[in-house]
Amino acid sequence: MTSHSHRDMEEWFLDYIEGTLDEARRDAIEHAVATDPLFARSLEEYRELLTCEAELAGREFPSDSALTDRIMAELPINEYPRWSLGELLRRGWDFLREPPRRVVGAAATVVIVMLVLKLGTSTYRDAANVIVDRAHEQHPASPAQPALSKDRAIRAEPSAAQAIPYERGIADQMVEVAPQEDAATLFQEDEQVSPLANQEATAPIREESLALYPEREAERNQGNMAAGSEGSVERNRVPSLESAPATLEKQTVAKGASPKLGDGETAVRSASDDQESRLELSPSGSLAMRNAVTGEALQRGDGSQGEGESGAQVRAIAESLRRGVLPAPESIDFEGFISYFLPLTTHDSEPILFEFGTSPIRRGAKLLLLRITSPGDRAPALGIMAQPTLEIEFRSDLVTGARLIGERRERLIFREALVRPHSNSGRAVLRLFQYVPRERSPSASPSGKIDVSPAVLRIRDARTMRSDEAQPIALLLEQSKKTTDLDLPLVAKAAYFAEALLNRPSAPLSSEMLSSLLSIQPPDVDRRKNQELDALIRAVAVLE
Amino acid sequence: MKADDLPLWGTLSNQLLETSVVKVENPSVEVAAHPHSDYAIAAKVIAGERERFQLLVVRYRDMIFAMIMRQVRDRSLAEELAQETFIKAYKALAQFQGGSSFGTWITRIALNHTNSYFVSRRYKEQVRVEAFEPERHEQAIAAMSSNDVEECRQKEDRLTAFSQALGGLKGIYRDVITLCALEGRSYEEAASILEIPVGTVRSRLNKARLELRDAIAELMPQERV
Numbered sequence: 001m002t003s004h005s006h007r008d009m010e011e012w013f014l015d016y017i018e019g020t021l022d023e024a025r026r027d028a029i030e031h032a033v034a035t036d037p038l039f040a041r042s043l044e045e046y047r048e049l050l051t052c053e054a055e056l057a058g059r060e061f062p063s064d065s066a067l068t069d070r071i072m073a074e075l076p077i078n079e080y081p082r083w084s085l086g087e088l089l090r091r092g093w094d095f096l097r098e099p100p101r102r103v104v105g106a107a108a109t110v111v112i113v114m115l116v117l118k119l120g121t122s123t124y125r126d127a128a129n130v131i132v133d134r135a136h137e138q139h140p141a142s143p144a145q146p147a148l149s150k151d152r153a154i155r156a157e158p159s160a161a162q163a164i165p166y167e168r169g170i171a172d173q174m175v176e177v178a179p180q181e182d183a184a185t186l187f188q189e190d191e192q193v194s195p196l197a198n199q200e201a202t203a204p205i206r207e208e209s210l211a212l213y214p215e216r217e218a219e220r221n222q223g224n225m226a227a228g229s230e231g232s233v234e235r236n237r238v239p240s241l242e243s244a245p246a247t248l249e250k251q252t253v254a255k256g257a258s259p260k261l262g263d264g265e266t267a268v269r270s271a272s273d274d275q276e277s278r279l280e281l282s283p284s285g286s287l288a289m290r291n292a293v294t295g296e297a298l299q300r301g302d303g304s305q306g307e308g309e310s311g312a313q314v315r316a317i318a319e320s321l322r323r324g325v326l327p328a329p330e331s332i333d334f335e336g337f338i339s340y341f342l343p344l345t346t347h348d349s350e351p352i353l354f355e356f357g358t359s360p361i362r363r364g365a366k367l368l369l370l371r372i373t374s375p376g377d378r379a380p381a382l383g384i385m386a387q388p389t390l391e392i393e394f395r396s397d398l399v400t401g402a403r404l405i406g407e408r409r410e411r412l413i414f415r416e417a418l419v420r421p422h423s424n425s426g427r428a429v430l431r432l433f434q435y436v437p438r439e440r441s442p443s444a445s446p447s448g449k450i451d452v453s454p455a456v457l458r459i460r461d462a463r464t465m466r467s468d469e470a471q472p473i474a475l476l477l478e479q480s481k482k483t484t485d486l487d488l489p490l491v492a493k494a495a496y497f498a499e500a501l502l503n504r505p506s507a508p509l510s511s512e513m514l515s516s517l518l519s520i521q522p523p524d525v526d527r528r529k530n531q532e533l534d535a536l537i538r539a540v541a542v543l544e
Numbered sequence: 545m546k547a548d549d550l551p552l553w554g555t556l557s558n559q560l561l562e563t564s565v566v567k568v569e570n571p572s573v574e575v576a577a578h579p580h581s582d583y584a585i586a587a588k589v590i591a592g593e594r595e596r597f598q599l600l601v602v603r604y605r606d607m608i609f610a611m612i613m614r615q616v617r618d619r620s621l622a623e624e625l626a627q628e629t630f631i632k633a634y635k636a637l638a639q640f641q642g643g644s645s646f647g648t649w650i651t652r653i654a655l656n657h658t659n660s661y662f663v664s665r666r667y668k669e670q671v672r673v674e675a676f677e678p679e680r681h682e683q684a685i686a687a688m689s690s691n692d693v694e695e696c697r698q699k700e701d702r703l704t705a706f707s708q709a710l711g712g713l714k715g716i717y718r719d720v721i722t723l724c725a726l727e728g729r730s731y732e733e734a735a736s737i738l739e740i741p742v743g744t745v746r747s748r749l750n751k752a753r754l755e756l757r758d759a760i761a762e763l764m765p766q767e768r769v
Contacts, residue, residue: 046753046754061614
């Protein structure tokens, strides 16, 4: 018999010892015990084990009576509380008499949070409803751009109301310079701007802004009654924009670049030494802002996304806009403004080419020039803003889409823009306005392509012919009269003045230049505006 | 302290107790309905009469302590484990439905608790300490009043080896050894406590003894020579 068999027989030990094993197995075990010493030893050890068990089982192990007390002392007290009416009343009274601080604090927190949420939601909902109602009145939704619903607006950030485009026109922003006013004071106001723009070109903007904000009309009327040039900029300041991050870095400016406007798509490049960016605006209103440094693009509408430090922010803004949520202006910067306002204004109007540049007019002060070029039938307008404390610094990645067209000159494509300095930091903040185009004349380009009006081209031509100054001015004015029904002559005069400054950034205005400019008396123009422009020219000359 | 010495429940408690007992639908209802039954006492404890638990402790203290003592062979440790067993039972008293006696129920708790101890780090560390305490054995032998000291020494060594081997067994085998071999419970009782068939108890018992035998032989190799 093998050991394996013995192992199997060990399974019978219990029955064997207890005498319950059947006869055949008992015989097998007894035979194995007799013939196999190992198996016999195994059975013997089994029996010794039973002896040990019996030994242990037979011993008495009385417990200590103190064990009971120890057990009772260790029992949890509140495991089974006695719930009687009296006990409940007693506990309730104790709770009310000395409520736990945690409970009181938590309850107070919950109440405060609920109140804040309720008040905030109701207030914001009211504001959002007003905004959306007005937006719907002024801008009915077009297929190209879905209208914002009230619900979406309500879901927007609480400060979305402040993100509504700053709809007042450039003319409203600019200080009206009275002829008899001392033009020099223009540059002493830190926040004042000295603009000159085509009033008719900006009139629709102003009208719309007043329609959206009737209270501002009264404010404006009141402001107009006030004497002098004060107030308009201050009045129209949007706090959120004032506090908007405008960390601008000095941009490397390249020389000799010239504008190049494509057909149907305008591409402008930043000619910085180390960075090159491009902003594209297609006729359909889609915006693609590419960062040539990273080679990645952000396109609005097709879902492709760009990367980079600013690309993520723009992408987030684009995404929120796609959802109809207005981003808070505090959370977006210059580039965000561009991304934010463009889609709001591309559905019913053509883009406008903005060119702005600076020219130092004295130490620590620069003259900011803004040229607005509208496509088709719209005439170029030029805004000139003199800021004594203006230090124009454009962060290289901030002017994504800009292309330098000359020294200290940059160009961006916006609907409408006003560049003004930050109140304290001396940095430039770009403000954008919603633009409402005028009705096009029959000669307007129906293609919606961005093009440059002949007047602008003439201005550039005049610049090249500056050796003979009288000639280009006359030519320009003559040409301007033919191309527009606006105050183009006046605008052209201003533009020429600007060009003169831009091309003489370091040299003062010569007396000849001054006299040439002042001698320009465009016919059929607003005499008062002409006087304003002359005052500005004189002021600049004085400063120079 | 005897159970009878403890204050009896009042009228209100009795009414509550009777109400609770009636809800139990099992054969032990009649037993539980007795005001001195384990179930009745447990119901009162649950109802808030915490001091009633002392009755149960007094009733089952010796049984639980002895059972644990036979396994661990250490009085202080056995008291500690017994105390923890009763506290566990007290916390889980609401789960005691009266389907079995309180003794069966708390025996199950004690077995589980000792099993947890035997697999704990605490036990393993204690075994290591005991291996380096030969004087402890000498003290145990000296304390015995036996004429044959050598025989007593061998017996004590064997019991020590048995305890060590018992601690190394699987829990299911230790349970049947404890109940059937050390506690003298019948197979039926063991089957009831362990909630397994009687045949399973028997087969486990035999396997447990075979494993114990081999383990003891490893612990005391000179015995086999």
